Amino acid sequence: DTAVSQTPKYLVTQMGNDKSIKCEQNLGHDTMYWYKQDSKKFLKIMFSYNNKELIINETVPNRFSPKSPDKAHLNLHINSLELGDSAVYFCASSHENGRFPVNSYNEQFFGPGTRLTVL
Amino acid sequence: GESVGLHLPTLSVQEGDNSIINCAYSNSASDYFIWYKQESGKGPQFIIDIRSNMDKRQGQRVTVLLNKTVKHLSLQIAATQPGDSAVYFCAERGSYQKVTFGTGTKLQVIP
Numbered sequence: 211d212t213a214v215s216q217t218p219k220y221l222v223t224q225m226g227n228d229k230s231i232k233c234e235q236n237l238g239h240d241t242m243y244w245y246k247q248d249s250k251k252f253l254k255i256m257f258s259y260n261n262k263e264l265i266i267n268e269t270v271p272n273r274f275s276p277k278s279p280d281k282a283h284l285n286l287h288i289n290s291l292e293l294g295d296s297a298v299y300f301c302a303s304s305h306e307n308g309r310f311p312v313n314s315y316n317e318q319f320f321g322p323g324t325r326l327t328v329l
Numbered sequence: 330g331e332s333v334g335l336h337l338p339t340l341s342v343q344e345g346d347n348s349i350i351n352c353a354y355s356n357s358a359s360d361y362f363i364w365y366k367q368e369s370g371k372g373p374q375f376i377i378d379i380r381s382n383m384d385k386r387q388g389q390r391v392t393v394l395l396n397k398t399v400k401h402l403s404l405q406i407a408a409t410q411p412g413d414s415a416v417y418f419c420a421e422r423g424s425y426q427k428v429t430f431g432t433g434t435k436l437q438v439i440p
Contacts, residue, residue, distance in 0.1 A: 214372075245430075251416055253373070253430040266427055300372050317363065318428070320372030 213237050214321035222327045231286045231324045233301030242284035243302040291328045298323045341437045348406040350434045352419035359421040364404045367416045414438045
């Protein structure tokens with residue numbers, strides 16, 4: 211069984227469109243993350259949620275809006291897509307036992323990634 | 330600013346030899362460090378971690394060394410195998426519990 215899953219795996223869309231990427235984890239973790247990996251393989255955190263509460267919100271355009279309906283899901287919605295949004299987006303989760311601030315001594319499990327291409 | 334960087338972007342190693350991947354970090358407040366392996370088309374996978382109160386930790390065929398004096402982290406892979414070919418990232422947990430990834434090193438194992 212896939213621990214952290216993302217859909218879709220590939221997403222090709224036109225500039226200006228709105229799209230969503232879904233993430234689900236079946237590990238019982240309480241903290242989830244979104245990362246962006248650019249063409250040079252640089253990984254940068256975008257958001258993290260702990261028990262559905264936003265913990266980390268990096269300097270990301272407000273066109274990006276994460277939504278966590280429950281602890282097992284963290285979806286990423288992107289409005290008005292731009293060429294520079296093209297990247298691979300990774301979801302991850304970890305078990306922080308509900309502690310705040312989160313304790314990253316626990317490893318993060320990553321999903322397979324969603325390759326977003328904006329034309 | 331805070332940064333995590335790597336000295337070598339690409340490392341080629343003969344199969345069976347030992348590999349050493351280096352990482353420099355600049356945030357002296359970082360208290361936790363992780364190495365991840367990313368194979369082509371997949372997400373990063375945890376390899377080994379180390380807390381700042383340690384200077385060495387061993388796993389199966391992998392060893393992580395931490396030198397806080399010079400802010401240096403290394404990953405040693407013993408008897409490198411073709412399956413070890415991947416991009417390796419070091420990451421640090423610094424301020425506000427945020428995990429920051431380094432730029433990655435591509436390890437190529439020559440059969």
